[in-house]
Structures are given as structure tokens and as C-alpha cells.
Amino acid sequence: xxxxxxxxxxxxxxxxxxxxxxxxxxxxxxxxxxxxxxxxxxxxxxxxxxxxxxxxxxxxxxxxxxxxxxxxxxxxxxxxxxxxxxxxxxxxxxxxxxxxxxxxxxxxxxxxxxxxxxxxxxxxxxxxxxxxxxxxxxxxxxxxxxxxxxxxxxxxxxxxxxxxxxxxxxxxxxxxxxxxxxxxxxxxxxxxxxxxxxxxxxxxxxxxxxxxxxxxxxxxxxxxxxxxxxxxxxxxxxxxxxxxxxxxxxxxxxxxxxxxxxxxxxxxxxxxxxxxxxxxxxxxxxxxxxxxxxxxxxxxxxxxxxxxxxxxxxxxxxxxxxxxxxxxxxxxxxxxxxxxxxxxxxxxxxxxxxxxxxxxxxxxxxxxxxx
Amino acid sequence: xxxxxxxxxxxxxxxxxxxxxxxxxxxxxxxxxxxxxxxxxxxxxxxxxxxxxxxxxxxxxxxxxxxxxxxxxxxxxxxxxxxxxxxxxxxxxxxxxxxxxxxxxxxxxxxxxxxxxxxxxxxxxxxxxxxxxxxxxxxxxxxxxxxxxxxxxxxxxxxxxxxxxxxxxxxxxxxxxxxxxxxxxxxxxxxxxxxxxxxxxxxxxxxxxxxxxxxxxxxxxxxxxxxxxxxxxxxxx
Numbered sequence: 043x044x045x046x047x048x049x050x051x052x053x054x055x056x057x058x059x060x061x062x063x064x065x066x067x068x069x070x071x072x073x074x075x076x077x078x079x080x081x082x083x084x085x086x087x088x089x090x091x092x093x094x095x096x097x098x099x100x101x102x103x104x105x106x107x108x109x110x111x112x113x114x115x116x117x118x119x120x121x122x123x124x125x126x127x128x129x130x131x132x133x134x135x136x137x138x139x140x141x142x143x144x145x146x147x148x149x150x151x152x153x154x155x156x157x158x159x160x161x162x163x164x165x166x167x168x169x170x171x172x173x174x175x176x177x178x179x180x181x182x183x184x185x186x187x188x189x190x191x192x193x194x195x196x197x198x199x200x201x202x203x204x205x206x207x208x209x210x211x212x213x214x215x216x217x218x219x220x221x222x223x224x225x226x227x228x229x230x231x232x233x234x235x236x237x238x239x240x241x242x243x244x245x246x247x248x249x250x251x252x253x254x255x256x257x258x259x260x261x262x263x264x265x266x267x268x269x270x271x272x273x274x275x276x277x278x279x280x281x282x283x284x285x286x287x288x289x290x291x292x293x294x295x296x297x298x299x300x301x302x303x304x305x306x307x308x309x310x311x312x313x314x315x316x317x318x319x320x321x322x323x324x325x326x327x328x329x330x331x332x333x334x335x336x337x338x339x340x341x342x343x344x345x346x347x348x349x350x351x352x353x354x355x356x357x358x359x360x361x362x363x364x365x366x367x368x369x370x371x372x373x374x375x376x377x378x379x380x381x382x383x384x385x386x387x388x389x390x391x392x393x394x395x396x397x398x399x400x401x402x403x404x405x406x407x408x409x410x411x412x413x
Numbered sequence: 414x415x416x417x418x419x420x421x422x423x424x425x426x427x428x429x430x431x432x433x434x435x436x437x438x439x440x441x442x443x444x445x446x447x448x449x450x451x452x453x454x455x456x457x458x459x460x461x462x463x464x465x466x467x468x469x470x471x472x473x474x475x476x477x478x479x480x481x482x483x484x485x486x487x488x489x490x491x492x493x494x495x496x497x498x499x500x501x502x503x504x505x506x507x508x509x510x511x512x513x514x515x516x517x518x519x520x521x522x523x524x525x526x527x528x529x530x531x532x533x534x535x536x537x538x539x540x541x542x543x544x545x546x547x548x549x550x551x552x553x554x555x556x557x558x559x560x561x562x563x564x565x566x567x568x569x570x571x572x573x574x575x576x577x578x579x580x581x582x583x584x585x586x587x588x589x590x591x592x593x594x595x596x597x598x599x600x601x602x603x604x605x606x607x608x609x610x611x612x613x614x615x616x617x618x619x620x621x622x623x624x625x626x627x628x629x630x631x632x633x634x635x636x637x638x639x640x641x642x643x644x645x646x647x648x649x650x
Contacts, residue, residue: 049459049462049463050458050459050462051454051455051456051457051458051459051460051462052451052455052459054454054455054458055451055452055453055454055455055457055458056451056455058454059447059450059451059454063428066428067427067428067429070427070428071427071428072427
């Protein structure tokens, strides 16, 4: 191809390609690398304190029975039949034999025959009914009602050809029985409004309306509208008993929860417990006035002390392990004395929330350590 | 191959290294497609300019032709320099006309037919000038992707063979070869797409120009045939 001024195509094209190539060389020189896929691992930081405070549910705790919550013991124990579970219907393998009904005196034989066939086809619904506390026999005596309830239900599910006519008849009976019931209230309502009553009502309405219809601007009404009456407060309050009276049950359910697997509670940490112990012993050491021999002491008096919230003694200290050996009597009395002497035990405020845990302690006065 | 590429054969995946690491066949395909692309764009640029020039010349000529100047005058002005488009048609027809009248006892019989033949030939010549090289665009547009695909298939083939040889199927080993191979198809498409678009556009332009030339030729031959008839009646009288 010749290069002429009128045809600059080759030069233009070559230049364009060269620049494009250079641009791509620059642009694609370093392909963007994929970010290395980082997997997120959830890490929970936990301090020593928090770790020692974890309260775990006890595995040996009593199992909570799946009882309904009951706040009170019921006066009359109710025994509600437990509703048949859904699974029970499915699990029943075969239709029970009692389904073959004895020939009823009032019924034809015809409807009875198709029944077993239906049951073979549709086993589940029947057994479920049967599992109810009342078995077949008690139901049978009242033939008409039981039939009326059971059979109309089954009918739509069953195949049409087998559906016998007779069962419909009782249904009609029950209808005619139940229908007469609603009408009576209606006629009784209407006569209640005597003409005299109407007149009285109208008169009252008139007297009520008249004063309210023409209130003049300057006129003072009898009742001030927004007058605050402090005596009327109690009238405004609701005097009804609270509706929720607590659920009742045969027995109280008092089982507390077993705690959560990861729950934390305001429990004294071992560290804090140690600190409190050493604090107490330090104070008791000041009240310890026993200078016995440092020989082999096989006896360590243990004193049970009960504190109040402020650290003072709530009860007289009691020796837990009294000894008969007279040689140790002085040691034991020294221990009790020490517990008595340090009466308002100084307990820092930080331990106040854990009062429940230190309110009753058994302190071992080991003469070796107290020295 | 420069030493830098040898030092880090796999890690570098720039365009240039992709080209260098490709097998010889793929390299050839790439170079060929790049050349085709250059050529296509050359044709596109040239043809665009040519069409623009032709259209302008046609408009200019039509303006002067219908301005009322005498045909003789126009012919003497145009025949001095090379002409394009309608002007060349006009010059060719007028030359044939003049040649018929140069000899004293020239007959007008067959002059009309000769002029139309001359006009047809010059139309064909003009159209051929316009649409020359357009077939290259069509060829590149249709064959470019296939050639690129051939390069890709070849490259993938070789990369699979190297996988089989190295017994390592990790993506880091496979990926560069496939990227190289796909690069061939990319170049093929890069060449083919503009070629296809330009071919369709220019084909339309050529058809338009041809229609315009033909209509002008018809008009001009009508004028000339009127003149011939006039001359014939004059001579008969």
C-alpha cells in the first residue's frame, strides 16, 4: 500500500494501534491480585475476673419437669385429659377391632357393613378418637347422638358410593333439637320494653336535654368541669381485683432454671474470696490472744460466725467441732473469744454485693497460722 | 526474551509476558490478527476520507452542472485535471460526444447507445474505486474470531499438555496458559468487531453513491439525447 497524503490510513492506524498497545501494556502490567480470602474466626476476649465469675448450670441439677407454671396450689385438682398427640395418629398401625359395632336396635344393618371397609382405607382418624379416655362401650348407650357426631364428619371424606343415607337422619334430628333453643330469648326480649318504660325514658331524656340545650354565656353551671377533688381519687382508682391471680396447679413449680451455659452472675470470684478471707484473718489475728505452745496441735477449732450486712455479728459464734480434750479447751475458747472480740468486722464496701456468700462462715483458727 | 522474563517466568502476567510465553502458533495468530487490525483500520480511515471527498465533489459538481454554464465550457475546465465521481462521468460522456463530432460526416446513429455504454463503464469504474478493499473488512470481520479461536484452542491444548507433563493441576500452573490462549481470541474480536461495523456502514455508503451516480448518468444521457435529436433534425433540414 502506498503512503500518500490523501490516504493517511496506514499511518493513522499504525499509530493508533501502537498507542493502544502501549496503553494496554501499562494498564495491564500488574493484574490486580485477589485479596487472600480471610476467614473470620470469632474471638471472645475474656478477663480473669469474668472467667472466674462464669456461672454454669450444674449438670447434676434436678431436671426441670415440663410442668405448666403454677404460682399457687389449686383448690381443686384438675385432671385434664391430655389431647392426643399428632404422632399417635400416624403410629397406630391397624384399626382396632372394636370398631365392628354391635348391631344397634334402632339402626339398619346396611350402614354397618360398609364401615369396616372404610376403616381399612382410612385407619388414622378412628384410633385417634378411640384414644380418648372414654372407650367405646360408654359411648354406645347413647346411639343417636354419638352417631350424629361421628358419622356426618366421616361422610365427606369417604367415597360417595359407600356413604349410606341413614346417618343423615340423626343429623336432622339434632338440628331440629338445637334450633328451637335460640328462638325463646327473642320473644322474651321484646316484651321487656313496656310502653310505660318507654314513656319514662322519654321523660328522662327530655329533662336531661333541656338544661344542656341552652347554656347561656354568663350562666354558671352547677358542676365545675375541671375541679380537682382529692377525695375523689380513690373513686377513680380501679377497685377491681387484679385479673391475673397467678396460675394454679396441682403442685408448685419451684425449680429454678439451671442457669445458662454461658451465663455470668454476680458471684464472688476466687480472687475476691481470697482477698476477703485474708482480710478477715488479718483482723482476727489482732483479736487472737492465745499463746499456747507451738507444739504439735492436732486440734484446729472451727467457729461458725454469722454476719450482718455491716460486718457485725448476727449471732453468737458457735464452735463447730467442740473437743472433749481439756488441753484444747483454752484454744477453743480463745477462738470463740477472738470471733466475739472482733465484733464489727470491718468489711470493705466492695464485698457488699456478695453478702449472701459471706454472711455465714466457718473460720478455722489454726494456732500455727495465727501466730 | 529478556533476562527479566526468564528470572520470573510464571509470576509475571503482563500483556507482554503473556505474548512471550505463548507457543509459536499462538504468537503467529496474535501477530497476524494484530496486523489485520492495523490493516482494517487503515482501510477504515482511508475509505472514510475517500467517501467524504467523493460526496463533497459530487455536490460541488452538481452545483456547477446545474448552474447554467455551457457544457463545452465545463468540459474544457474539467478535462484538464483528473476527475472523480460525477465529473469523470461527465468528462467521459463529453469526450465520446466530441469524438463523434470531430469528423465532419459523422453520423448520429448509435451515438446515444455509445454514450450510455461509456457512462455505464465509468460508473462501474467509480464504484469499483469506492468499494475496493472493502472486502478485506468483510473477510477480517468473519474470519478474525475464528482465527483468534484457533489460537485459543491451540494455547489451551498446549497448556493442558503442560499440565499433563508437570502433573500439577493447581490453578497457578493452569491460569497463565489459559490467559495467554484467551488473549488470542481477544485480539481476534478486537480486530473483527470494528471491521464488521465499518464494512456494513461503508457498504451502505457505496450503494448510496452508486445510486446517485446512476441517476446523474440517466439525467445526463437524457440531455445528450435531446441534443443529438436536435442536431439530427438540423442536419436533415
